[in-house]
Amino acid sequence: MDKKLLKVFGLNLKYERAKNGFTQEKVAEKLNLSTVYISNVESGKCDLSLSNAYKFANLYNKTLDYLLKEKN
Numbered sequence: 001m002d003k004k005l006l007k008v009f010g011l012n013l014k015y016e017r018a019k020n021g022f023t024q025e026k027v028a029e030k031l032n033l034s035t036v037y038i039s040n041v042e043s044g045k046c047d048l049s050l051s052n053a054y055k056f057a058n059l060y061n062k063t064l065d066y067l068l069k070e071k072n
Contacts, residue, residue: 007044014042016060
């Protein structure tokens, strides 16, 4: 995934996490991932697998298309 998409995806994840009242720790627990990984994904600092991208989408009941779109 290119850097711009990673940044957009991360910002959308952070927004959805806040909207759902989750902490990074809670998301990590629900997805069986580390909090460092969650932080890095939300800040666009690391690449992620398609499998993990789907985990995030399912957690927030959103499509990958939605999470990859830049919001105005």
